[in-house]
Amino acid sequence: MAYSFPVxxxxxIFSFIDSDNDRNAVSLVCKSWYEIERWCRRKIxxxxxxxxxxxxxxxxxxxxxxxxxKGKPHFADFNLVPEGWGGxxxxxxLAMGRAYPFLEELRLKRMVVSxxxxxxxxxxxxxxxxxxxxSCEGFTTDGLASIAANCRNLRELDLRExxxxxxxxxxxxxxxxxxxxxxxxxxxxxGSDWSLQSLSALERLVGRSPNLRRLRLNRAVPLDKLANLxxxxxxxxxxxxxxxxxxxxxxxxxxxxxxxSGCKELKALSGFWDAVPSHLPAVxxxxxxxxxxxxxxxxxxxxxxxxxxxxxxxxxxxWVFDYIEDSGLEALAESCKxxxxxxxxxxxxxxxxxxxxLTEQGLVAVSEGCPKLESVLYFCRQFTNNALFTIAKNRPNxxxxxxxxxxxxxxxxxxxxxxxxxxxxxxQNCKELRRLSLSGLLTDRVFEHIGTHAKKLEMLSIAFAxxxxxxxxxxxxxxKSLRKLEIxxxxxxxxxxxxxxxxxxTMRSLWMSSCLxxxxxxxxxxxxxxxxxxxxxxxxxxxxxxxxxxxVEKLYIYRSVAxxxxxxxxxxxxxDEELALRLS
Amino acid sequence: MSVPLEHxxxxxxxxxxxxxxxxxxxxxxxxVTEDDEERRSMRATELRLxxxxxxSPEKEEDKTGFVKTSFTVSSGAKRGFSDAIDDSGKWxxxxxxxxxxxxxxxxxxxxNGEKSVVGPGMKEVxxxxxxxxxxxxxxxxxxVAPAAKAQVIGWPPIRSFRKNTMATxxxxxxxxxxxxxxxxxVSMDGAPYLRKVDINTYSxxxxxxSALEKMFSCFTIGQFGSHGNLGRDGLSESRLIDLLHGSExxxxxxxKDGDWMLVGDVPWEMFTDSCRRLRIMKSSDxxxxxxxxxxxxxxxx
Numbered sequence: 001m002a003y004s005f006p007v008x009x010x011x012x013i014f015s016f017i018d019s020d021n022d023r024n025a026v027s028l029v030c031k032s033w034y035e036i037e038r039w040c041r042r043k044i045x046x047x048x049x050x051x052x053x054x055x056x057x058x059x060x061x062x063x064x065x066x067x068x069x070k071g072k073p074h075f076a077d078f079n080l081v082p083e084g085w086g087g088x089x090x091x092x093x094l095a096m097g098r099a100y101p102f103l104e105e106l107r108l109k110r111m112v113v114s115x116x117x118x119x120x121x122x123x124x125x126x127x128x129x130x131x132x133x134x135s136c137e138g139f140t141t142d143g144l145a146s147i148a149a150n151c152r153n154l155r156e157l158d159l160r161e162x163x164x165x166x167x168x169x170x171x172x173x174x175x176x177x178x179x180x181x182x183x184x185x186x187x188x189x190x191g192s193d194w195s196l197q198s199l200s201a202l203e204r205l206v207g208r209s210p211n212l213r214r215l216r217l218n219r220a221v222p223l224d225k226l227a228n229l230x231x232x233x234x235x236x237x238x239x240x241x242x243x244x245x246x247x248x249x250x251x252x253x254x255x256x257x258x259x260x261s262g263c264k265e266l267k268a269l270s271g272f273w274d275a276v277p278s279h280l281p282a283v284x285x286x287x288x289x290x291x292x293x294x295x296x297x298x299x300x301x302x303x304x305x306x307x308x309x310x311x312x313x314x315x316x317x318x319w320v321f322d323y324i325e326d327s328g329l330e331a332l333a334e335s336c337k338x339x340x341x342x343x344x345x346x347x348x349x350x351x352x353x354x355x356x357x358l359t360e361q362g363l364v365a366v367s368e369g370c371p372k373l374e375s376v377l378y379f380c381r382q383f384t385n386n387a388l389f390t391i392a393k394n395r396p397n398x399x400x401x402x403x404x405x406x407x408x409x410x411x412x413x414x415x416x417x418x419x420x421x422x423x424x425x426x427x428q429n430c431k432e433l434r435r436l437s438l439s440g441l442l443t444d445r446v447f448e449h450i451g452t453h454a455k456k457l458e459m460l461s462i463a464f465a466x467x468x469x470x471x472x473x474x475x476x477x478x479x480k481s482l483r484k485l486e487i488x489x490x491x492x493x494x495x496x497x498x499x500x501x502x503x504x505x506t507m508r509s510l511w512m513s514s515c516l517x518x519x520x521x522x523x524x525x526x527x528x529x530x531x532x533x534x535x536x537x538x539x540x541x542x543x544x545x546x547x548x549x550x551x552v553e554k555l556y557i558y559r560s561v562a563x564x565x566x567x568x569x570x571x572x573x574x575x576d577e578e579l580a581l582r583l584s
Numbered sequence: 585m586s587v588p589l590e591h592x593x594x595x596x597x598x599x600x601x602x603x604x605x606x607x608x609x610x611x612x613x614x615x616v617t618e619d620d621e622e623r624r625s626m627r628a629t630e631l632r633l634x635x636x637x638x639x640s641p642e643k644e645e646d647k648t649g650f651v652k653t654s655f656t657v658s659s660g661a662k663r664g665f666s667d668a669i670d671d672s673g674k675w676x677x678x679x680x681x682x683x684x685x686x687x688x689x690x691x692x693x694x695x696n697g698e699k700s701v702v703g704p705g706m707k708e709v710x711x712x713x714x715x716x717x718x719x720x721x722x723x724x725x726x727x728v729a730p731a732a733k734a735q736v737i738g739w740p741p742i743r744s745f746r747k748n749t750m751a752t753x754x755x756x757x758x759x760x761x762x763x764x765x766x767x768x769x770v771s772m773d774g775a776p777y778l779r780k781v782d783i784n785t786y787s788x789x790x791x792x793x794s795a796l797e798k799m800f801s802c803f804t805i806g807q808f809g810s811h812g813n814l815g816r817d818g819l820s821e822s823r824l825i826d827l828l829h830g831s832e833x834x835x836x837x838x839x840k841d842g843d844w845m846l847v848g849d850v851p852w853e854m855f856t857d858s859c860r861r862l863r864i865m866k867s868s869d870x871x872x873x874x875x876x877x878x879x880x881x882x883x884x885x
Contacts, residue, residue, distance in 0.1 A: 345746060
């Protein structure tokens with residue numbers, strides 16, 4: 001029984017248990033373990049900030065040191081969620097400022113962060129160490145200045161892919177001279193116009209940060225400054241360069257090359273804006289140690305890409321434009337036998353005709369040559385069922401497979417059939433598949449395959465696919481591990497949704513836009529499922545100004561113990577008991 | 585398989601596509617088995633929800649290979665939905681109280697060929713629910729007059745920051761501007777949040793301004809009340825146009841040099857090239873702008 005161990009012993013044992021799932025399991029053993037565990041939990045991850053309130057979090061876990069929050073749904077990345085939808089961090093920061101004076105880490109994704117919130121963070125938490133703002137927005141360089149000025153022990157400031165308004169000023173100089181604790185600095189999302197003062201502030205900051213391991217610069221940092229920075233930080237493990245182009249002067253090149261060769265710990269490279277191929281050899285000396293290479297901001301063509309990649313025998317992760325072409329991917333398959341993750345982005349997705357020769361062949365080659373390949377994101381213009389069969393056969397160890405055929409509803413270009421069978425092979429063979437994005441011409445059959453086989457699938461993205469409600473029905477009733485489902489422009493409607501209402505409570509969220517779910521069904525769902533927030537997002541005006549069988553524009557359903565949220569903008573309505581009464 | 589149809593702004597097609605195959609499937613699939621309900625009366629006392637399929641239904645394969653599910657209903661639950669799935673597979677909306685008030689026809693925008701009114705007491709439903717349902721928008725159904733190549737919002741799924749990188753790359757080539765996405769922020773004085781638009785999806789000032797009017801209409805008129813009348817598109821639009829073209833607001837933009845100019849003074853292509861953000865400003869605040877715009881044009885010529 002629990003009382004055979006003193007609390008201190010149990011706490012000590014629990015301190016070795018780090019994973020959220022294990023911690024949750026511990027808390028369910030018995031009441032006293034629940035109590036002990038909640039007092040000693042230090043880290044929490046909240047996948048949907050509206051699933052719970054700050055008050056509930058604080059009440060249960062009074063001693064947190066690290067909080068991670070996610071706000072907007074994933075499709076916000078593609079501008080499908082109108083601005084102003086929500087995801088504000090301010091109420092969280094306000095509450096945590098009072099409850100957690102010892103908070104050290106805050107990691108936010110797709111949230112709206114104000115300068116006031118940043119200032120509050122910088123002043124409320126005396127031992128604040130880590131701030132990660134991933135795809136966030138709403139703040140300016142003034143907010144960053146508060147963080148720089150007030151967080152004495154800051155270790156990480158990571159603004160990855162956030163939208164920061166640059167008000168000029170020189171926020172980097174707000175880091176006091178006494179600040180030497182930086183381990184990670186990612187400012188790659190900042191603008192491309194910087195003053196000389198900013199650059200020298202950056203140099204000084206890097207120079208006095210002996211623990212700096214990760215540095216991702218923004219485009220404003222010119223190539224001739226890079227060598228200086230590298231020489232001040234030879235201990236770097238990850239580097240994102242600034243702009244990688246300048247006049248080709250021999251002294252710049254040899255200076256740079258020398259600086260790179262001094263960085264013997266470098267494992268990851270990114271940046272390379274405006275890269276000029278003749279400058280690339282400057283990094284050759286460290287290529288053999290690289291495990292991660294991100295060239296998705298560089299307009300380098302296939303032959304130069306191949307030259308660079310063939311120096312990187314130990315590459316595990318490669319992000320690149322489709323300039324690499326099939327031939328480049330074949331070379332990749334030859335040289336990089338440790339490759340685990342490949343992402344190929346389209347260089348010109350809106351062109352009427354393909355600008356590069358990147359087809360299904362490239363991915364097939366990599367699937368054949370790279371036995372450890374498990375994560376794929378691939379944009380291309382054509383595919384075949386046979387290629388998918390081959391990939392599935394070669395790589396049963398795939399865990400993430402996202403294929404984007406650029407033109408919606410594109411069939412197998414040889415047989416002109418839907419790609420149902422091909423994706424079916426993927427889900428059937430790749431038994432550990434956790435994430436899948438579909439594209440191309442797809443009927444309800446593919447969803448039958450997914451429902452039958454994709455038992456470990458956690459996240460599924462569907463666009464322009466399916467024929468009827470059956471498709472959605474298969475997914476909701478079959479995919480046991482499904483947590484996140486996002487759908488756009490599919491003929492899925494009320495029946496499947498209502499018939500699987502209870503399933504929605506086992507998932508984090510469901511997004512459906514431009515589908516056929518009626519307002520009436522939304523109301524019904526909202527009324528019947530008090531632990532779901534059913535949000536109708538419709539910019540055409542109130543849904544009750546149209547007949548009830550009219551489909552809603554966008555629908556976002558998520559489980560929540562917080563009840564309907566109170567910060568909705570004018571174009572979002574929560575379907576709940578109250579609304580139904582008000583509208584009838 | 586399916587051919588993109590012509591769509592109007594809301595995304596409704598002007599023709600009903602043939603969907604017999606799927607409708608047949610749908611018809612056979614929704615069968616409530618009464619005996620299952622009785623078998624499950626024990627489970628009905630559990631703390632479950634009243635909607636059909638709220639517990640893992642036992643599945644039986646029927647002849648067509650489609651998995652039939654039996655729906656359970658707990659005693660106190662509103663039976664509206666399960667009633668609706670009757671034996672013949674028709675999905676009828678029950679004459680609930682909330683339907684009674686819906687004597688409203690579809691708005692004039694809906695150009696469905698058939699009568700598509702769903703009014704009170706309408707149990708008679710065509711054999712396939714799908715046929716009546718408005719079509720989803722396709723790649724061409726963005727609702728705005730297509731630019732050089734019609735673009736669907738958010739497709740292909742590429743992050744904005746990547747697009748902006750590509751935008752700068754593409755401009756160096758001789759691409760038509762329509763092939764590139766250019767998101768700019770739009771703020772409105774007095775509105776609590778701003779919006780983002782891709783100005784390359786429009787090909788004229790008229791399109792841009794009507795899109796903005798629709799987007800910001802909820803601020804100028806205030807919240808739509810629960811009276812259905814205000815929501816009628818026709819009425820709200822004309823009021824908004826008056827507001828925007830009348831006295832209250834003007835549309836301004838910040839150009840490459842950081843100057844604020846009135847929208848509409850320069851040719852459209854020049855505007856999209858230099859526009860960095862938009863602001864819907866109260867006319868009273870915009871007085872100083874016009875002369876500068878003209879002056880700048882003179883300087884640039």
